[in-house]
Amino acid sequence: MLRNLRSYLLVALLIALYALSKFTKITDGLEKYYEMAEEAEKNANKAEYIPEPNHPKSSHHGGSHKHGSSSSPGVADPYDFSKSKWLPSKTNCAAPPTGMIFLKKHKTASTTFRHMLTKYARFKGLPSVGEPQLIGPQGGCYPARFDERCWPATGHMSPIVALTYHFRWNMDLFEEKFLTSGVASVTTIRDPETTFRSVYNYYYLNHAGKVSKCDMPCWGEPFRSFNNGREDLPVGEFLDNLPKLFNASETRNFRSKNYQAFEMGMDHLNDNTAYILRNLKRLDQHNFDFVVLTEYYYESLVLLAKLFCLPYEVLYEPQLNKREYEIEPLTPTQKKNFETYFKADIMLYDYFNKSLHHKIEDYGREKFHQEVEKLKAVYEKCEEDVKHCLWKKAPRMNPEDLKITAVPGEKMKVQDFIDLMDENFGWCSNPFNPYTQLKLWQKTGKMTYGDECNYKQDILNNFEL
Structure with a gap:
């Protein structure tokens, strides 16, 4: 009977070890997947046809591109x-x-x-x-x-x-x-x-x-x-x-x-x-x-x-x-x-x-x-x-x-525009910015734009006090 008990324990131990090894592989695999996913987020997905971009120091967008092929990196891509x-x-x-x-x-x-x-x-x-x-x-x-x-x-x-x-x-x-x-x-x-x-x-x-x-x-x-x-x-x-x-x-x-x-x-x-x-x-x-x-x-x-x-x-x-x-x-x-x-x-x-x-x-x-x-x-x-x-x-x-x-459209209220600028980092203290000129127009009824700037006419066409 003792011999049978030892046999059962040995079998149970072997099953436990096998399950542990499988679990370890699964968790290792998940860790590996997330490592690869993280790497995929850091690096551009490479297709087999990979155009070479312009050198970052160049401000010319139409530079010479080389074409070739490389094997797929096999990295898990988190995007569909x-x-x-x-x-x-x-x-x-x-x-x-x-x-x-x-x-x-x-x-x-x-x-x-x-x-x-x-x-x-x-x-x-x-x-x-x-x-x-x-x-x-x-x-x-x-x-x-x-x-x-x-x-x-x-x-x-x-x-x-x-x-x-x-x-x-x-x-x-x-x-x-x-x-x-x-x-x-x-x-x-x-x-x-x-x-x-x-x-x-x-x-x-x-x-x-x-x-x-x-x-x-x-x-x-x-x-x-x-x-x-x-x-x-x-x-x-x-x-x-x-x-x-x-x-x-x-x-x-x-x-x-x-x-x-x-x-x-x-x-x-x-x-x-x-x-x-x-x-x-x-x-x-x-x-x-x-x-x-x-x-x-x-x-x-x-x-x-x-x-x-x-x-x-x-x-x-x-x-x-x-x-x-x-x-x-x-x-x-x-x-x-x-x-x-x-x-x-x-x-x-x-x-x-x-x-x-x-x-x-x-x-x-x-x-x-x-x-x-x-x-x-x-x-x-x-x-x-x-x-x-x-x-x-x-x-x-x-x-x-x-x-x-x-x-059909309608003229925009000056205050609505000013509110949108205030809410979205669009205000400006520069004297000839439309925001500044609209606030001046609202306060005095006048703008100080010269003939060299067409923004005044745009404002008159599209805004009302």
Whole structure:
């Protein structure tokens, strides 16, 4: 009997050891999965066809790309891009887009792509080449999220035919009202560090000591205020001091924290990983058909042509607003501070980098490679002689056939605009900023804009006291 008991105990022990080993493998496997998922979040998803982006130091978005293949890294990808709003395989050129929304973001090659997509509207013969802005180059009460009160007094088209100016995205509003059937939505993003350097130079260093008579951006801010009025602080030194300098209540503070995520409608002050990922998936699955990565210029153009069912010649555009400036590499401390204050932008770029590569996979790697080479050959001819990229204008489409109607607008109350600016870091003390001029008009009945600035006429056309 004792011998039988020992046998039972031995069998039970062996079973327990086996179960423990299986459990250990399972838990080890889960740990490994989460390690791989974390690694996948840090690094761009690599398809077998991997375009090489431009060197970060280059401000030219259409540089030479090398093409090759590498084996899939086999890293677990926490994102499901099969649920993206648009994939090349879903394109139906029998019913191409009859309208488009282009979110024109700052310092992300948006001017170049705006010109391209404006030509799309002309090529298709659509009855409008763009909705008018509210004031100067901006609309929708930027930097507040797009608000329906902020359409110009002339109103807008429904469904939208072409919305292409600077504004801040509003996920709820656009999903509910404007992203209707036939309206394609696009924006551009850029390497976060390169973008920040461009922003810092454009709004701050390049305008040191200047007073603009037509000041939409609130030049110098928030960097001038962060630096106690100093106008020549090098970008590296600014990043060294950013944790001490940053003030979440200062106007335009979003330029020094998650600027690209801010313009895409997210809360730039919220660094919660779950919040960021949730909104990135929403932007991909319900908002934007395609997010251009400017470092993948030619690859993005192939996908844009596919989305809009266009010949490559229509999208040809000499690149605009290119600026060169010396770049000093960041120190470890500067890089750490940058990664802390631009966490959402870094995750945004990583997410849509993966998304772009998934679209390449969906297109078909070999076919996509051939299309990139075809597009580059077309553009080389266009650069030699622009006549190669001339195209015949399509007959003008009839708004009635497209079921496009004009939605009448009305003038916006000055106080409503001021309130939106106060709530969204849009106030400004610069004397010729629209915010300052509107407050002056509200108080005295007058504005001090000169003839050199057309913002006064925009205000008179679109606002009432």
